[in-house]
Amino acid sequence: MAKLKIAALPNDKPVKITLELPASLHYDLVTYAELLARENGQPIGDPVKLIAPMLARFMATDRGFAKLRRIHQGTKQREG
Template identity: 65%
Template sequence: MAKLKLGAIEDDKPVKISVELPAALHRDLLAYAEILGRESGQAIEPAKLVAPMVARFMATDRGFLKAKRTVSSGSS
């Protein structure tokens, strides 16, 4: 079993945006969805992975978190 960074995908009220992905990234996203789907036992739509992946990336980006705290404390 692969140790993926994403777990269960939450069902949340979305805000729609449109992005263009390079073909290689799209293929990887399809593969990731397939692997995650096999591990979870349910079909995963690749587009549903984008938001949790971006959220995970931002949550682990120390520079972003530090800058966000600086901005938040400055606006209070």
Template identity: 60%
Template sequence: MTKLKLGPIADDRPVKIALELPAALHRDLTEYGRLLADGAAPIEPAKLIAPMLERFIATDRGFAKARRISSSEKL
């Protein structure tokens, strides 16, 4: 199995957001969903976006540092 950064997709109540994606990004998300499914039914691109953004934010050290600084300034 391919080692992907994204793990299982949690079934959570969504908030709707409308956005346009470049066609190439949509193709990449479609392929990512196929690979992540590992033989099961492919995961649709819309279900990948939120977990990918969560993972990106969780691993962005600059964002975490800025958030800590911002939080300490509020105290």
């Protein structure tokens, strides 16, 4: 079976946001949650809880973002 990129859900202090998803993306999110629950044996009560770790994983693996963030943080440190 293929290995999913999201593992266990972290327990972190939430910041509430409102988000609208296209129906097809919501369907995929629900399907992903079902497959993840089957793979890990850990039921996912609300597939919306997957959005934060998915975004974190996406940003952590985006090399362009990492490079620009380092440049941005370096600029902020010199200004501060």
